Amino acid sequence: MSNVxxxxxxxxxxxxxxxxxxxESEKVKGIFTLRKMNENGAVSYSLITHPKELxxxxxxxxLMPVNAGKILSGFxxxxxxxxxxxxxxxxxxxRAFIELIKRTQGSLENFLLISSTCGGVYPxxxxxxxxxxxxxxxxxxxxxxxxxxxxxxxTCAACEYFIPQQADMTIxxxxxxxxxxxxxxxxxxxxxxxxxxxxxxxxxxxxIDTKETAKLREKRQEQKKKLFDELEKNGSxxxxxxxxxxxxxxxxxCSKACPICYCTLCDxxxxxxxxxxxxxxxxxxxxxxxxxxxxxxxxxxxxxxHMVVSCVNCGMxxxxxxxxxxxxxxxxxxGDSLQKxxxxxxxxxxxxxxxxxxxxxxxxxxxxx
Amino acid sequence: xNDEYTPKIIGFLCNWCAYTGADLAGVSRIQITPSLxxxxxxxxxxxxxxxVLKGLLKGADGVMMMGCHPGDCHYQKGNxxxxxxxxxxxxxxxxxxxxxxxxxxxxxxxxxxPRYAKVSSEFSEEIKKLGPNPVREEIFI
Numbered sequence: 001m002s003n004v005x006x007x008x009x010x011x012x013x014x015x016x017x018x019x020x021x022x023x024e025s026e027k028v029k030g031i032f033t034l035r036k037m038n039e040n041g042a043v044s045y046s047l048i049t050h051p052k053e054l055x056x057x058x059x060x061x062x063l064m065p066v067n068a069g070k071i072l073s074g075f076x077x078x079x080x081x082x083x084x085x086x087x088x089x090x091x092x093x094x095r096a097f098i099e100l101i102k103r104t105q106g107s108l109e110n111f112l113l114i115s116s117t118c119g120g121v122y123p124x125x126x127x128x129x130x131x132x133x134x135x136x137x138x139x140x141x142x143x144x145x146x147x148x149x150x151x152x153x154x155t156c157a158a159c160e161y162f163i164p165q166q167a168d169m170t171i172x173x174x175x176x177x178x179x180x181x182x183x184x185x186x187x188x189x190x191x192x193x194x195x196x197x198x199x200x201x202x203x204x205x206x207x208i209d210t211k212e213t214a215k216l217r218e219k220r221q222e223q224k225k226k227l228f229d230e231l232e233k234n235g236s237x238x239x240x241x242x243x244x245x246x247x248x249x250x251x252x253x254c255s256k257a258c259p260i261c262y263c264t265l266c267d268x269x270x271x272x273x274x275x276x277x278x279x280x281x282x283x284x285x286x287x288x289x290x291x292x293x294x295x296x297x298x299x300x301x302x303x304x305x306h307m308v309v310s311c312v313n314c315g316m317x318x319x320x321x322x323x324x325x326x327x328x329x330x331x332x333x334x335g336d337s338l339q340k341x342x343x344x345x346x347x348x349x350x351x352x353x354x355x356x357x358x359x360x361x362x363x364x365x366x367x368x369x
Numbered sequence: 370x371n372d373e374y375t376p377k378i379i380g381f382l383c384n385w386c387a388y389t390g391a392d393l394a395g396v397s398r399i400q401i402t403p404s405l406x407x408x409x410x411x412x413x414x415x416x417x418x419x420x421v422l423k424g425l426l427k428g429a430d431g432v433m434m435m436g437c438h439p440g441d442c443h444y445q446k447g448n449x450x451x452x453x454x455x456x457x458x459x460x461x462x463x464x465x466x467x468x469x470x471x472x473x474x475x476x477x478x479x480x481x482x483p484r485y486a487k488v489s490s491e492f493s494e495e496i497k498k499l500g501p502n503p504v505r506e507e508i509f510i
Contacts, residue, residue: 236466238504267419283427291509298426298510305418305461334464341460356457359449361439364456368439368476 014183069096095347096259120156155315158224175212311335387435393482414447
């Protein structure tokens with residue numbers, strides 16, 4: 001049971017009211033959230049310091065132009081922010097931010113974290129193929145009824161971690177059938193409660209886990225199983241991988257969009273993996289050819305080895321792929337399996353070390369004998 | 370099955386235990402499988418999972434990782450990291466459908482010459498049964 005701030009406005013308006021209150025009362029010096037950039041659905045994360053500019057804020061818009069965890073990490077990389085800022089971000093973005101902080105790539109200090117029970121986001125191509133208006137109007141209906149919106153990112157449709165655990169406040173969306181009349185903001189921490197003293201609304205006591213959220217979680221788990229089973233259809237092994245990545249341009253866009261891939265100089269862009277004709281002489285002689293640039297499969301599996309234990313299934317990688325390779329589905333599947341192996345959920349607990357950087361003396365004792 | 374197929378296996382051996390153990394096996398005139406080509410690293414913790422991946426993608430039929438027994442690492446904890454990396458690689462290969470039996474990790478101490486010979490010949494037999502690495506048939510990867 002937690003304290004819930006109820007604002008008597010529809011959920012989108014209520015969220016804006018909350019942000020306006022926080023900024024006007026000077027409890028925070030800035031708001032980090034999505035802002036409408038044009039009338040055709042384009043949105044961008046922005047840091048807003050003047051209440052007047054909040055009129056174009058659309059905190060709950062179902063689009064993720066970039067994983068916010070990556071942005072916040074870039075913001076706090078050298079030093080923590082020195083004034084309180086309220087940041088509105090989705091569950092997976094928050095988890096990604098925490099995973100980055102574990103790798104000393106940012107700081108949580110002075111952030112007031114606002115999240116929501118997430119109904120997913122639409123693929124970025126919906127902005128350019130004319131479908132976004134229709135999709136966004138369907139979105140709230142599906143969210144209200146704890147249904148999976150039909151055209152959201154496949155990883156969103158398969159996501160069972162849509163209730164954020166690390167946020168100071170969570171705006172309830174999924175399964176709330178009074179979405180048009182009331183905005184329910186769960187105050188999860190003392191900080192959340194302190195910052196909302198004097199906010200326009202009343203406080204009641206409720207549980208964020210409801211029958212509806214459990215229903216959606218079950219549906220999402222089913223969808224996850226379906227999504228992963230579909231991958232099996234392509235077969236397995238090197239032949240299946242070559243087929244899947246046949247169209248890959250080696251643009252490394254997936255890596256650039258991935259919040260966990262933070263390396264300023266990626267190993268695969270460095271001299272270590274530079275391709276000189278001399279390093280392929282033997283291969284050219286014996287096999288009769290090479291793909292250029294070389295190492296397409298090596299890049300993807302190598303990147304998988306480097307980051308998949310922290311994969312938060314945000315789906316940015318598939319979204320930015322220019323040739324529609326289902327990168328996020330493959331990484332999600334392997335990530336799920338490896339995270340279970342190490343009993344690790346990325347972004348759940350900031351004190352929990354990343355499996356790759358730690359060990360236990362007594363574990364896997366049957367290996368090596 | 371190609372009868373002329375002799376597997377090509379790459380072994381990454383840690384300098385202080387496994388490599389010395391292999392040397393002892395050689396000096397003791399124990400028969401070692403010719404399939405294994407060894408590369409010396411200072412510690413099994415140096416073995417980057419990408420070494421193993423690259424070996425397999427270039428067509429090696431098997432990759433072995435060998436190091437000191439847990440608790441006996443010359444650098445205290447390198448082999449614990451190696452063990453975690455191996456476990457991760459094994460699961461990853463299993464999930465992708467690469468034959469995860471083509472890689473292995475063994476603890477071989479400096480005095481275990483016969484053990485070195487035994488694990489390498491046993492692994493070589495396994496790899497022979499598995500056949501040549503299917504990656505060999507893929508050229509444009």
